[in-house]
Amino acid sequence: MFSLAYTFSLLAIVFLILKIYTKVKTSWCKSKVCLIGKTVIVTGANTGIGYEASLEFAKRGARVILACRNEDKANHARDQIVKETENENIVVKLVNMASLSSVRKFAENILQTEERLDILVNNAGVGALRNKVTEDGLQVLMQVNYFGPVLLTILLIDLLKKSSPSRIINVSSVAASRSKLTQGNLNEFGGPFLCYCNSKLCNILFTMKLAKLLKTTNVSVFSLHPGVIYTQIFNSLQGISSIIVGYFAKYFFKTPEEGAQTIIHTALEQGIEVHSGKHFEECAITSTYGTAKDSILMDSIWNETMELLKCREIANNLVS
Numbered sequence: 001m002f003s004l005a006y007t008f009s010l011l012a013i014v015f016l017i018l019k020i021y022t023k024v025k026t027s028w029c030k031s032k033v034c035l036i037g038k039t040v041i042v043t044g045a046n047t048g049i050g051y052e053a054s055l056e057f058a059k060r061g062a063r064v065i066l067a068c069r070n071e072d073k074a075n076h077a078r079d080q081i082v083k084e085t086e087n088e089n090i091v092v093k094l095v096n097m098a099s100l101s102s103v104r105k106f107a108e109n110i111l112q113t114e115e116r117l118d119i120l121v122n123n124a125g126v127g128a129l130r131n132k133v134t135e136d137g138l139q140v141l142m143q144v145n146y147f148g149p150v151l152l153t154i155l156l157i158d159l160l161k162k163s164s165p166s167r168i169i170n171v172s173s174v175a176a177s178r179s180k181l182t183q184g185n186l187n188e189f190g191g192p193f194l195c196y197c198n199s200k201l202c203n204i205l206f207t208m209k210l211a212k213l214l215k216t217t218n219v220s221v222f223s224l225h226p227g228v229i230y231t232q233i234f235n236s237l238q239g240i241s242s243i244i245v246g247y248f249a250k251y252f253f254k255t256p257e258e259g260a261q262t263i264i265h266t267a268l269e270q271g272i273e274v275h276s277g278k279h280f281e282e283c284a285i286t287s288t289y290g291t292a293k294d295s296i297l298m299d300s301i302w303n304e305t306m307e308l309l310k311c312r313e314i315a316n317n318l319v320s
């Protein structure tokens with residue numbers, strides 16, 4: 001009896017310390033930038049950090065396009081954002097990142113209907129999926145987290161250039177540091193966790209490469225690790241890890257609002273344009289992971305990606 005009470009007290013103290021540590025460590029975006037007249041697209045905006053970032057952009061007066069795959073969830077998020085901000089200029093547009101034709105259709109719609117695009121936040125992502133190849137012949141997790149966002153970005157580059165100064169934000173993860181990506185295994189499975197790590201490293205390599213290609217333009221590109229946040233991304237966990245996260249993580253992981261801060265910072269903070277291509281964490285530039293230091297790997301992943309997406313021609317014209 002005593003030992004049970006003792007164990008629970010000990011656990012409570014550990015969680016309390018972790019919670020205090022998370023609160024102290026979390027940085028908040030301090031930018032006061034107003035977004036009236038600006039247009040922002042956030043993918044995966046119906047929940048998690050994408051929702052919180054969209055809410056903040058809406059508070060600042062932006063036209064916010066919630067790019068989501070589920071109409072009901074997206075409309076619910078839209079209603080919540082409008083209710084909280086009184087900004088009616090919040091639009092739902094459907095896109096499934098696991099389908100290249102859906103991404104193309106979404107981009108076509110944006111190009112036909114939107115006059116400008118100031119900020120593109122590539123946030124939609126999945127944590128762990130089984131070994132499955134999509135109708136496009138790509139690993140589904142890699143497609144949602146990496147190939148889909150790359151295609152979307154490339155198709156929207158002209159609009160971003162036309163609206164410049166503009167920004168592209170790629171939501172990555174510290175998991176990129178555990179990647180085992182090499183030339184030639186880009187579209188291989190290798191297990192759910194490794195696939196996630198590889199996709200998140202690809203987000204960083206893509207950011208670095210794109211920033212180089214766009215250096216003569218006023219379009220800036222940033223990648224970021226948002227922290228460890230209590231969101232639905234952990235719903236796909238199984239076994240003991242699902243129990244730990246399900247029951248305890250909410251007590252010491254970041255909240256989605258805290259987790260959205262580095263997205264908001266990289267999207268809004270003035271003066272960081274000179275750091276295009278850099279990786280951020282806690283609203284500040286962070287040193288690149290060892291896995292993201294290989295420029296030969298960066299170029300080969302870019303070339304392989306352009307071949308797989310069949311968009312070499314568009315990519316060649318990126319700088320013109």
Ligand SMILES: NC(=O)c1ccc[n+]([C@@H]2O[C@H](COP(=O)([O-])OP(=O)(O)OC[C@H]3O[C@@H](n4cnc5c(N)ncnc54)[C@H](OP(=O)(O)O)[C@@H]3O)[C@@H](O)[C@H]2O)c1
Pocket residue numbers: 043044045046047048049050067068069070073095096097098123124125126144171172173174225226227228229230231232233234
């Ligand atoms: N949470 C963390 O600790 C953490 C840490 C590092 C990085 N990240 C990154 O942060 C980003 C956001 O994650 P989160 O934690 O906010 O997770 P979340 O709450 O699960 O949100 C993920 C969003 O992506 C959407 N999505 C998933 N598959 C999609 C598809 N095929 N097409 C379009 N949208 C799709 C989801 O839509 P549905 O609601 O319809 O599923 C949801 O809106 C991800 O890129 C993730 O890798 C998260």
